[in-house]
Every structure is written in C-alpha cells, then in structure tokens.
Amino acid sequence: MGKGVAITGMGAISAIGDNVQENYDALVSGKVGISRISKIDTVHKDDIMVGEIEMTNDQLKQKLGIPKEDAVSRTALLAMLAADEAISQAGVTDINDCETGLISGTTVGGMDQSEKYYFEYLESDEHWGHINGLHAGDSTQKLADHLGLTESFASTISTACSSAANAIMLGARMIQSGQLDRVIVGGTDSLCKFTINGFKTLMILSDTHNTPFDDERKGLNLGEAAAYLVLESDEIVKRDNKKVLGYVTGYGNANDAYHQTASSENGDGAVLAMEKAFKVAGLDPSDIDYVNAHGTATPNNDLSEGRALLRTFGGNVPEFSSTKAFTGHTLAVAGGIEAVYSVLALQNNIIYPNLNFTTPMKEFTLLPQTTVKQKELRHVLSNSFGFGGNCSTLIFSKEA
Amino acid sequence: MKPVYINSVGSVSAQKTFENNEFLNEITDYNDTVIHVIDPNYKEYIPPAAARRMARGIKMSTVSSKNALTEAGIENVDAIIVGTGLGCIGDSERFVSDIIKNDEQFLTPTRFIQSSHNTVAGQIALGLGCKGHNFTFVHSAVSFESSLIDAKIMLENNEVNTVLVGGVDELVEHHVTTHRLIGHIKKKPIALKELLQSKTEGMVMGEGSHFFVLSTEKSPSTYSELVAVKTFNTLSKERVEGKIVAFLERQHLSINDIDLVILGNNGDVNYDGYYEQLSTTLFNDTPQAYYKHLSGEFDTATGFAFWLANKILKTQNIPDVVKLNAIEPSNLKTVLIYNQYRGENHSLTLIRKC
Numbered sequence: 164m165g166k167g168v169a170i171t172g173m174g175a176i177s178a179i180g181d182n183v184q185e186n187y188d189a190l191v192s193g194k195v196g197i198s199r200i201s202k203i204d205t206v207h208k209d210d211i212m213v214g215e216i217e218m219t220n221d222q223l224k225q226k227l228g229i230p231k232e233d234a235v236s237r238t239a240l241l242a243m244l245a246a247d248e249a250i251s252q253a254g255v256t257d258i259n260d261c262e263t264g265l266i267s268g269t270t271v272g273g274m275d276q277s278e279k280y281y282f283e284y285l286e287s288d289e290h291w292g293h294i295n296g297l298h299a300g301d302s303t304q305k306l307a308d309h310l311g312l313t314e315s316f317a318s319t320i321s322t323a324c325s326s327a328a329n330a331i332m333l334g335a336r337m338i339q340s341g342q343l344d345r346v347i348v349g350g351t352d353s354l355c356k357f358t359i360n361g362f363k364t365l366m367i368l369s370d371t372h373n374t375p376f377d378d379e380r381k382g383l384n385l386g387e388a389a390a391y392l393v394l395e396s397d398e399i400v401k402r403d404n405k406k407v408l409g410y411v412t413g414y415g416n417a418n419d420a421y422h423q424t425a426s427s428e429n430g431d432g433a434v435l436a437m438e439k440a441f442k443v444a445g446l447d448p449s450d451i452d453y454v455n456a457h458g459t460a461t462p463n464n465d466l467s468e469g470r471a472l473l474r475t476f477g478g479n480v481p482e483f484s485s486t487k488a489f490t491g492h493t494l495a496v497a498g499g500i501e502a503v504y505s506v507l508a509l510q511n512n513i514i515y516p517n518l519n520f521t522t523p524m525k526e527f528t529l530l531p532q533t534t535v536k537q538k539e540l541r542h543v544l545s546n547s548f549g550f551g552g553n554c555s556t557l558i559f560s561k562e563a
Numbered sequence: 564m565k566p567v568y569i570n571s572v573g574s575v576s577a578q579k580t581f582e583n584n585e586f587l588n589e590i591t592d593y594n595d596t597v598i599h600v601i602d603p604n605y606k607e608y609i610p611p612a613a614a615r616r617m618a619r620g621i622k623m624s625t626v627s628s629k630n631a632l633t634e635a636g637i638e639n640v641d642a643i644i645v646g647t648g649l650g651c652i653g654d655s656e657r658f659v660s661d662i663i664k665n666d667e668q669f670l671t672p673t674r675f676i677q678s679s680h681n682t683v684a685g686q687i688a689l690g691l692g693c694k695g696h697n698f699t700f701v702h703s704a705v706s707f708e709s710s711l712i713d714a715k716i717m718l719e720n721n722e723v724n725t726v727l728v729g730g731v732d733e734l735v736e737h738h739v740t741t742h743r744l745i746g747h748i749k750k751k752p753i754a755l756k757e758l759l760q761s762k763t764e765g766m767v768m769g770e771g772s773h774f775f776v777l778s779t780e781k782s783p784s785t786y787s788e789l790v791a792v793k794t795f796n797t798l799s800k801e802r803v804e805g806k807i808v809a810f811l812e813r814q815h816l817s818i819n820d821i822d823l824v825i826l827g828n829n830g831d832v833n834y835d836g837y838y839e840q841l842s843t844t845l846f847n848d849t850p851q852a853y854y855k856h857l858s859g860e861f862d863t864a865t866g867f868a869f870w871l872a873n874k875i876l877k878t879q880n881i882p883d884v885v886k887l888n889a890i891e892p893s894n895l896k897t898v899l900i901y902n903q904y905r906g907e908n909h910s911l912t913l914i915r916k917c
Contacts, residue, residue, distance in 0.1 A: 206667045265796075270679070272701075278659050284741050294741045298648060298862075299680060300702035304907065307796050314806070317796035318709040319702040321650070321680035329698060333713060340716050357655075360662050361675035418643075418688040418697040423676055435694055550676065551685025553697055 167410030167444070167563040168335040169400050172253025172393035174245040174349075175503045177490045178214035178386055182248055186500075187507050190515045191535050195489050197372050197384050205359055211368050213354060214386025214491025216241065227309070234292025236273035237353035239302040241389035243309045246347055250310060253393035254405065261344035261399055264316035265307050266334050267391075268326025268350030270495040272299035275355040302351060316343065321495065323549030324457075325416070326350050327390065328498025328557055332414040334394050344399050349391030349499035358385055358494065365424065367461045373492075374519040375458035375485035376465050376531045383459045386491025390499035392506075409506040412542070413446060413558030415439025424550050425463050430471025432554035433546060437475045440556040446542060448476045451558070453514050453538070455501050455545040456531070458485020459492045468546065469529050482532040484517035498547035498555060505543040505559045512540050564719040565779040567789045568917065573631030573729075574870045575600050575623040576771035578857050583634050586874050587882045590857070594754045597739055597768045598859045618651035618677045620733040621686050623772035628687050628727060634784050635776035641723035642696035643684050644714050646706030646730040648862020650680035650699075653735040660737070683731055695723065704904035705794040706730060707773075707863045708912060712792050718779050729774035730863030739768060747905070749830075758830035758856040766829040769859015773866030775873070786873040787898075787914040790814055795909040800837055803909070804845050807901065810911050818845060822892040823881065825852045825868050827902035829860040837903050842887065851887035865902045865910060872898040876916045 175182065178196025179189035189196070196214045205211075223240040224231055227247075250258065273296025280290040295301055300319040307317045316337075320329045327350030334348035352358075362368050362385060369382035392411075400407060417439060419432030426432070441448060457468055472480050486504055493500055508514060517531035542560045549555075574580035578591055581603040591601065603626050605614055614622060624645075632638065649655075654677035661670055676682070681699035688697050696717065700709035707730030714726040742748045749765040758767065777789065791814055798806060811817060824846050826838040842851055852875075858867035875881055879895050896916045903909040 269701075274655075274659075278662065281659050281663055281737070284744060288744070291741075291745050294745050295747075297738075298701075298703055299650075300648070300706070300908075303702060304796065313797045314795045314802065315797075316712075316794055317702070318700055318705060318794070320698060321701040322684075322697070322699050323679050323681055333698070336713075336716050336720075340720060342712075342716070356662055356667065357659060357675075357678075360667050360670055361658065361672070361678070363667075364670045364672040364675055416696045416698065418685070418694050420688045420692050420694050423682070423685055423689065424672075432694060549681070550679045551681040551697065551699075552688060553681060553685065 167412035167560055168338045168394050169407045170392050170409050170411065170506060171395045171405045171407060172249040173408065173503045173506060174248030175390040175500055176216060176241055176245050177388035177493060177500055178216055179489050183503060190486065190489060190504065191513060195518065197491055203354060203356060205356055207359060207363055210370050212371060212384050214384055215354060216387055235305060236296045236302060237275045238269060238272055238351050239305040241353060242267060242302055242306045242351035245389035246306055246310060246391045249347060249391040249393050258310055258312050263312060264337060264343040264346040265303060265312055266318050266320060266330040266346060266348045267303040267306060268320045268330040268495040269299050269302055269352055270321055270323055270326060271352050271355055271358060272302050273297050274357045275353045278356050322553040323551055324494050324497050325547040325549040325553045325555040326495035328547040328555035329416060331392060331411060331502055331557055332416060332555065335411045335414055338394055338396050345395045347391050347393055350496040351389035352387060352493060352495045354385060354387040369460065372519050373460035373488055375460040375487055375517055376469065376524060377520050378522040378524045380460045380462060380465060382461050384491035386493040388490060388493035388496040388500045390496055390503050392502055409509050410560050410563045411557060412560040413440035413444030415443060416555045419552035419554055421552055426467035426548060428467060430467040432552055433468055433471035433548060434474050436554040436556040440558050444558045449479060450542050451481050451544045452540040453508060453543045454481055454483035455505050455543060456483050456485045457546040457548045458487055460487060464548065466526060469524065469527055473527060480529060482514050482536065484515050484532045486515055488518035501545045502557060505545045508543050509540050509559060509561050512537055514538055565721060567715050567718045568778050568781050569775050569786045569789055569873055570778045570782050571631045571634035571776040571784050572786065572870050572873050573627035573774040575603060575627045576858050576867055577601060577769050581626060581630065583630055586878055587884060590884050592756055595752045596749045597734055599734055600770055616673055618654050620651045620731050621683055624683045624729060624731045627772040628729060628774040631774040631776050636784065637725060639691050639693055640725040640727040642717060642726040643687050643693055644698045644710040644726060644728050645684040646700045646710040646863050647680060647683065648701065648703055648706050648732050651677045651682050651733065652738055653733055654678045656735055656737045703862050704902060704908040705910050707866045708792050708794050708910040714777050715789060715792060718777060724780065725776060725778045727774060728777055730866030731772040732770055732861040732863050734768060734770040755856040759828055761830045762832050764831060764833055766831050766860035769861050771858055771867055773870050786877045788917040790913040790915050792912045797907060798909045800840060803837060807845060807911060814913060818849065820897055821849050821899050822895050823850045823852060823898045825854065825872055825898065825900045826887065827855060828853045829855040834905055850890045850892045852881060852885040853887045854885055865900060868900045869912065872900055872914055
C-alpha cells in the first residue's frame with residue numbers, strides 16, 4: 164500500500180477528561196479516573212470499580228443544547244460531545260461540503276436506557292421514545308443528525324472491543340479508495356447494567372484498580388467514553404490548508420478463531436493483525452517506537468497479548484503501556500480513545516505510564532513502561548481485541 | 564480495480580429458500596403481523612447438543628453460510644463480513660430481562676456472550692477456522708449494504724480474493740411487542756399477498772439469514788457481478804430520483820439500461836410513497852419487482868432482495884409472485900435494488916449478469 168490518511172481533528176470524553184486536552188493532562192500527570200460507581204444503582208457497586216464520566220445525562224444534554232425531555236441515550240450524548248470537538252478542531256464549517264461519511268463503533272448502543280424501561284414500556288408510554296434506541300445504529304443516526312450530515316454514508320460497526328479501531332480502519336480504506344473525502348470515525352459506549360453484569364458473569368471484573376501486565380492482575384474495570392477522529396483526503400487537506408495532526412498509516416484486522424470470548428494462548432490473531440498493519444504501512448516491527456497495548460488486565464488478555472508482542476517484535480519489544488488503568492476498559496471505544504492517545508503521544512513525543520504495575524508476569528520477562536517518558540516518536544502501534552476473536556491493529560505516524 | 568463476482572448464495576427465510584436448486588417453487592402465504600423463517604433441518608448442519616443453546620440467528624446463519632460455501636465449492640474464505648440490525652437480540656432480551664427479574668443475580672454468561680453483535684461472524688470464523696478480516700455492521704436497514712461496501716473495497720484493492728458476506732436478523736417477542744407499541748409493526752394481521760393494498764401504518768416484521776460468497780475470480784457457479792453499492796443516511800422524496808440517476812451515471816448507465824428494479828415496498832402507508840413515486844415516474848417503463856410480502860421487513864431484508872436478484876439473473880426468470888408491474892424485460896442483464904426504511908437509510912445496489 165502506500166500513503167497514510169491524514170487526521171485533522173480529534174475529540175474525546177472519558178473518565179479522565181471531557182475533552183482531548185484534559186485527557187492528555189491526566190495521562191501525563193497520573194490522574195486516574197477509576198472509582199466506585201455513582202450513576203448506576205447496581206447490586207455490584209461495592210464489588211467493582213469503574214471509569215465513569217462525571218457529567219450526568221442532563222448535564223450532557225445541557226452542554227449540547229438538547230432539551231431535557233428528548234429521548235437520547237447516554238451513548239449517543241457522549242458521541243455528540245466528542246464528535247463536536249473533533250469537527251471543531253478539524254475546522255469543518257460545512258460538513259456536507261465534500262463527500263463526508265460517519266463510521267461509529269458501539270457495543271451497547273442505547274442499552275443504558277432500554278434496560279431501565281424494559282418492562283415499563285409495557286405499562287406506560289412515557290419512555291417509548293427510547294424503544295428504537297436499542298438499535299446500535301440509532302446512536303450513530305442521532306450523531307449524524309446532530310452533526311448535520313445528510314445524504315451520506317453513515318454506518319455502525321460492532322465487533323465488541325475492537326469496534327472503534329475497525330471504524331478507523333474502514334474510514335482509512337474508504338478515503339484511500341476514493342469513496343469518501345472526509346470521514347468521522349471512532350466509537351461510543353456508556354456504562355450500563357447490561358455490560359456490568361455480563362462481564363461479572365465472565366468473572367473478569369476486578370474489585371480494585373486494574374493492573375495491566377502485572378502477575379497479580381485480577382481483571383478489568385469497565386469504563387465509558389466516546390472518541391472520534393476526522394480523517395481527510397489529501398485533496399481536502401490541500402484545499403482547506405488543513406493542519407495535519409498525524410496519519411493513519413497501517414491497519415489490520417484478523418480473527419483468532421480460537422474461542423468466542425477468550426484469546427488464544429499464543430495470540431495468533433493479534434500477531435496476524437500486527438503483521439497486516441506492518442504490511443499496509445510498509446513498515447518493519449523495528450520502526451515502531453511505542454505500543455499502546457490493549458492491556459485490559461484480565462489474566463487471559465495480557466498473557467495472550469504479551470506473547471503476541473514477543474512473537475511480533477522478537478527480543479526488541481519497544482516501550483509499551485496500557486492506559487486502561489486510567490480510563491478503564493471502554494469496550495467499543497477502546498481503539499478510538501487510544502487512537503487519540505496515540506496521536507497525542509506522537510505530537511508530544513511522550514510515552515504514557517502503565518500504572519499499577521509491580522510484579523512481572525511469570526510467563527515472560529516483558530516490562531511495561533511505568534513512568535512518563537520523553538522519546539522521539541515516529542510510529543505508534545495500537546492494539547484492540549474483542550469477543551468473537553476480533554483482533555485489530557492500527558499504526559499512527561507523524562509523516563504520511 | 565478488479566471486478567467483484569457473486570459466486571454463490573445461501574438463504575434461510577420465511578419462504579423455502581434453503582434449497583439452492585429451487586427458486587420460489589412453492590410460496591407460503593401468510594396472514595399475520597410477524598412471520599418467521601421456514602426452518603431447514605438444522606440437524607443436518609449442527610450437532611443437536613450445540614444447537615440447544617445456540618441463538619436462532621446463529622443457527623440460520625450456519626445453514627445459509629454453509630450452503631453458500633458449498634455452492635461456491637470452497638471450504639474457507641479470506642474474510643467474513645456480516646450485517647445485522649440487532650444481532651442475536653433474543654439473547655440480549657433474555658439477559659436484560661434476567662437482570663431485572665433476578666436483581667442482577669444468578670446470571671450465566673451464555674446469553675451475554677451471544678448478545679455481542681458480532682457473535683454470528685465470530686461463530687462462523689470459529690467453525691471454519693478463518694483467521695481473516697472479520698467485521699460486523701449494525702446500522703439498521705443498511706447493515707447488509709455496509710458489509711457489501713466493505714467487501715467490495717477489499718476485493719477491488721486486492722487485499723483478499725474471497726469474502727463471505729451476509730445479513731441476518733432474528734424475530735423475538737419483546738422486540739415485536741415494543742415495536743408494535745410505537746406503530747412500527749401493523750396492528751392487525753394482513754394477508755401478505757395484499758400487503759401493498761393494506762393502506763395501514765407499519766410493516767409485517769420478518770427475519771432471515773442470507774450469505775453470499777464474493778470473489779475476484781469468476782467460477783462456474785457465478786451469479787453476477789457486483790457493480791456498485793451506495794447508501795444515504797437521509798434522503799427526501801424529492802431527492803431520490805436525482806440520486807438514482809446520478810448513481811447510474813457514475814456507472815455510465817441510464818434508466819433504460821435497467822432490466823429490472825427491485826423495490827422495498829413493505830405496505831407501510833406512511834413510507835411506501837418513496838417507492839410509489841418512482842414506480843410511476845422514473846421506473847414507469849422499467850420491469851419492477853417487490854419481495855417483502857414474501858420475506859417480511861427486517862433490518863437485513865435486503866439480503867433477501869440480493870438473493871432474489873441473483874437468482875433471477877442466474878435462472879433468467881422473474882417469478883410471477885414478485886412482479887410489481889406487467890412490463891416484461893427484453894433482456895435480463897442489469898438489476899437495481901432500491902430500499903429505505905421509514906424514510907431513512909436508503910440504499911442502491913446494482914448487479915449485472917456476467
């Protein structure tokens with residue numbers, strides 16, 4: 164393949180910040196967003212910790228200028244806030260001034276509202292506005308309407324925890340193939356009882372702060388977030404004299420084909436995804452200066468990913484860290500928020516710390532970067548893996 | 564850019580479509596507001612022990628994807644791409660309902676695992692041992708078209724040679740009940756052969772699973788060439804005609820080149836106007852077909868339309884039951900599919916005999 168795709172705008176909201184700058188400041192100052200859950204009344208509230216966004220739905224609506232009584236899920240509200248920031252940074256004033264698309268990743272869609280009114284729908288019409296919100300695509304449709312996007316390609320990807328990474332991948336492909344001039348890509352997911360209980364049944368939720376790549380890791384903290392990038396073709400960048408923040412140069416998706424929820428012991432899918440991304444980018448493993456790992460802190464993921472890193476990079480694994488100790492695992496958004504972090508890393512020549520690491524895993528000698536580190540970065544690799552054996556790798560670069 | 568061929572089909576629908584050597588030989592007529600698929604003999608495809616806990620969407624897709632692979636004469640593919648409006652919604656609903664009824668206790672993971680929208684794509688990959696690209700699109704009425712678009716780009720760019728592309732949705736009770744409440748599903752049963760004369764609000768909801776092997780290589784089983792696919796998140800009635808003309812122009816075609824247009828009329832008096840205006844203007848002289856009286860309406864109902872279009876081109880026969888007007892094509896070469904749902908998520912898909 165060849166040239167990378169320009170990133171001209173970014174937006175993010177997570178447990179460590181309501182915008183990109185706040186997220187960056189938290190990452191370099193070690194401010195974590197993991198706490199006890201406050202907005203969802205779950206019986207598990209004393210057994211789990213989460214990466215919760217401070218703003219309530221009413222506050223989000225107020226900030227977005229949406230009437231309080233409008234039936235909009237938290238998933239869609241978070242998406243709007245992050246996408247607005249991305250669009251604004253990209254300096255897009257008329258979103259329909261060229262062939263623009265929207266690709267959003269989500270796993271829960273409007274489940275945060277559906278689970279509240281599931282039986283109530285049958286008793287009263289008060290919340291019927293949320294019925295159609297159960298469609299995962301509804302959050303994207305509402306986002307498109309909010310952005311004023313019309314007569315355009317808008318779609319939703321749901322491949323569990325690699326959804327946003329795959330949205331970015333498809334967006335890059337559609338720009339490269341000339342189908343779109345501009346595309347807003349990323350993902351959104353809000354916390355809900357559905358995922359809290361789902362992961363609880365899988366017994367992979369930690370009752371304390373998650374500890375990626377640590378031998379004593381107990382599981383993940385769920386998080387909520389939304390993050391979007393604006394990708395634009397070279398023609399649009401030139402036409403509007405855009406500032407380019409970085410480039411998507413490599414991408415690869417592969418399937419582990421091992422188990423519906425667990426990763427293979429040796430990380431076959433992850434290795435394949437990274438290899439594909441190198442091929443697309445025309446890079447060698449030795450060109451990678453930093454790996455933003457998936458690193459969910461579940462026993463299974465970190466072992467599988469660690470082995471995949473060793474297989475891919477041999478004895479020369481570059482500095483790597485998981486930022487999940489800051490944000491929690493934001494499911495569909497993981498690859499999106501970490502794409503934002505990867506670009507910020509490139510812009511600032513900074514490697515983020517992998518917090519809460521004390522004991523190396525006994526299976527190998529991999530040591531994550533545990534402190535903030537200044538380093539000249541040219542290429543950053545970001546991994547995202549999900550249920551269904553879904554493995555995705557993105558490579559972000561300073562130069563096309 | 565390499566051409567993209569549709570080399571095989573596989574279907575499980577409300578009609579008996581799971582036998583590829585038949586083509587709507589017998590029609591099941593329904594008189595209802597929801598219609599379920601005609602179940603194939605799942606035992607021939609799935610061990611009974613595995614089938615018991617399997618979501619219906621997975622079961623249907625096991626059959627339709629297997630039939631597509633068998634017809635294409637291949638055992639594996641380079642990529643799997645699935646569109647589904649709601650995934651295995653039956654399991655999602657059971658999980659939510661159990662959370663509420665049991666106050667978040669005594670839950671088991673199976674329902675949650677199968678709730679993941681990409682379960683079908685993941686299960687097929689697992690069954691085949693397919694380690695390639697594996698995507699799932701969940702965008703209402705353009706879920707299937709998004710999958711076609713992704714597949715087409717990858718094939719044209721030479722990233723892969725064969726892709727298994729599908730669309731699947733299952734019909735479940737709570738979803739039906741709630742969508743009836745908000746008027747999306749018809750209140751009273753209707754004989755489906757009179758679907759377009761109903762003059763009532765809402766649709767008849769169906770379900771189904773359709774899979775196709777797409778390839779850059781033509782084979783003896785090839786049905787057609789996938790020429791172009793385009794989707795629009797919004798489109799007003801006034802703008803549809805212009806978009807269709809522009810879509811065809813980009814392929815250096817005009818309306819006169821279309822030998823058959825397949826329209827998505829679902830009998831909803833509020834939205835069929837999108838199709839009716841085209842039937843009497845732009846497509847006035849074009850042979851027209853419809854199908855939702857056979858398949859029902861669901862997010863990936865266009866999978867049935869895509870199956871229908873391909874079967875028509877291969878057999879060079881338009882079954883009487885799908886004809887929307889009396890115009891006979893002089894030639895059956897180019898077929899256009901147009902769909903929208905409740906005025907949103909419009910799609911245009913163009914295939915050509917090759």
